[in-house]
Amino acid sequence: MASATKKPATRTRKTSSAKKNGTAKGLKYSKEQYLEWYTLMLRIRRFEERALMSYGQQKIRGFCHVYIGQEAVAAGIESVITKDDGIVTAYRQHGTALGRGVTMKEAMAELYGKATGIVKGKGGSMHFFSKENKYFGGNGIVGAQIPIGTGIAFAEKYNETKNLCVVMFGDGASRQGALWESWNMAMTWKIPALYICENNGYAMGTSVERTSNVTDMSKLGASFEMPSESVDGMDPAAVHEAIERAAKHIRSGKGPYYLEIKTYRYKGHSVSDPAKYREKAEVKEYQDRDPVKMTEKLILDKGLATEDEIKAIKNSVKEEVAEAAKFAEESPWPDGAELYTDNYSAPYPFLT
Numbered sequence: 001m002a003s004a005t006k007k008p009a010t011r012t013r014k015t016s017s018a019k020k021n022g023t024a025k026g027l028k029y030s031k032e033q034y035l036e037w038y039t040l041m042l043r044i045r046r047f048e049e050r051a052l053m054s055y056g057q058q059k060i061r062g063f064c065h066v067y068i069g070q071e072a073v074a075a076g077i078e079s080v081i082t083k084d085d086g087i088v089t090a091y092r093q094h095g096t097a098l099g100r101g102v103t104m105k106e107a108m109a110e111l112y113g114k115a116t117g118i119v120k121g122k123g124g125s126m127h128f129f130s131k132e133n134k135y136f137g138g139n140g141i142v143g144a145q146i147p148i149g150t151g152i153a154f155a156e157k158y159n160e161t162k163n164l165c166v167v168m169f170g171d172g173a174s175r176q177g178a179l180w181e182s183w184n185m186a187m188t189w190k191i192p193a194l195y196i197c198e199n200n201g202y203a204m205g206t207s208v209e210r211t212s213n214v215t216d217m218s219k220l221g222a223s224f225e226m227p228s229e230s231v232d233g234m235d236p237a238a239v240h241e242a243i244e245r246a247a248k249h250i251r252s253g254k255g256p257y258y259l260e261i262k263t264y265r266y267k268g269h270s271v272s273d274p275a276k277y278r279e280k281a282e283v284k285e286y287q288d289r290d291p292v293k294m295t296e297k298l299i300l301d302k303g304l305a306t307e308d309e310i311k312a313i314k315n316s317v318k319e320e321v322a323e324a325a326k327f328a329e330e331s332p333w334p335d336g337a338e339l340y341t342d343n344y345s346a347p348y349p350f351l352t
Helices: 031-056 071-078 094-100 104-111 145-158 177-189 217-224 236-254 280-287 291-301 307-330
Strands: 086-088 165-170 193-199 228-232 257-262
Touching: 031 071, 031 094, 031 104, 031 236, 031 291, 031 307, 071 094, 071 193, 071 236, 071 291, 086 145, 094 104, 104 307, 145 165, 145 177, 145 193, 177 193, 177 217, 193 217, 193 236, 217 228, 217 257, 228 236, 236 257, 291 307
Parallel strands: 086 165, 165 193, 193 257, 228 257
Antiparallel strands: none
């Protein structure tokens, strides 16, 4: 597809083969890779725990959807894609944003509604955005991000780059017509989009089994002949490998790919949800497979790091979270005039 404006990638593309030097210990990946996954997942976990605490103290208001339990998805994505690739997702998005490069300080400040937040305190929990990190939200309307991400991916094809756009949505959004319209266009035009369903089993609060005759959600792409597979979302290595296969397919010009990543949220849909629709035994079953704890255990069991090294990582993350919370609390509120900036183009006839 020709274009007058070509925008080739400018940053070094990741090659996971460079990290596959852990075979001496019977592992597929290097010490550095496992520590990278562990550190990112721990950062997300501790950030979200602090956000819950601040919400309970009424320092954070409005809706808040935490990513606790789903951290392996963000970690596995980030170890494959490049900073030139885009990501767009739904409102359970703090972890995805941190993986992209949004700092804890600007993320926490945004939750507090402060002027130093990633979108100046105007987006809150659900609407992060970072052009610098090619992170396009954080979208509050169920499924609305799917055509947006499809359009971003189309722009990459139009500009003849080798970049892709990761388009993430939950199992509840798979019932939206926007998904089917986007997939039809994406397959017809071979758009470089990686569609990911983070299937945590319950949408807002109703199980997949109660909302659809199709409970194997990896089959959803079949009617479009879209390459699809199901992935263990509690294991960052499994997510990494699936993303790697999908990215290779997409970058070769063959069009989109769909992954159903099976994960689990330990908390309710939002902080106001007591999640009484789930059995305690089911929650415990997933917590026994906790990606943060299991990755830490692997690192220690295989001698990839010592107890002291793990403790140092934990202390560093604890300090980072504390600094982010302090930064958010001490940051100023947005000026009232900011209501109009970045929202309206001048002159806008309906402002008085």
